[in-house]
Amino acid sequence: MVKRVEKSDAEWRELLSADQYQVLRSKGTERAFTGEHNNTKTAGTYVCGGCGQPLFSSSTKFDSGSGWPSFYEPIDAVHIEEERDTSYGMVRTEVMCSACDGHLGHVFADGPAPTGLRYCINSLSLKLEADEE
Numbered sequence: 001m002v003k004r005v006e007k008s009d010a011e012w013r014e015l016l017s018a019d020q021y022q023v024l025r026s027k028g029t030e031r032a033f034t035g036e037h038n039n040t041k042t043a044g045t046y047v048c049g050g051c052g053q054p055l056f057s058s059s060t061k062f063d064s065g066s067g068w069p070s071f072y073e074p075i076d077a078v079h080i081e082e083e084r085d086t087s088y089g090m091v092r093t094e095v096m097c098s099a100c101d102g103h104l105g106h107v108f109a110d111g112p113a114p115t116g117l118r119y120c121i122n123s124l125s126l127k128l129e130a131d132e133e
């Protein structure tokens, strides 16, 4: 079960930094290799930067070389929403948080085993909750 998080545009602007807002609420993309979590290896759970819903485990993070944090599967399929995206002259599958509809990134079919998927996610859409040592 996913608990929906509904906020007004004004509330999101108040809650998020301008950069987070641009990605999460306006479907922007951070520049490759600039994100906080591109090279992060810390063990923990990546939660939605907007609403805190757990999205990806560090155990499924891999080095894709793309310049964005990459995962081969979500923590729970119901925590993400996928939608066809035809912007910028490409056909891609957009990935969103299922609780707050925040834009996360895209999923591609060129990932590693066991799923063959590559969830290409903006660092700005994520917050890392590190495991306790």
Ligand code: FE
Residues within 6 Å of the ligand: 048, 049, 050, 051, 052, 053, 097, 098, 099, 100, 101, 102
């Ligand atoms: Fe969210």
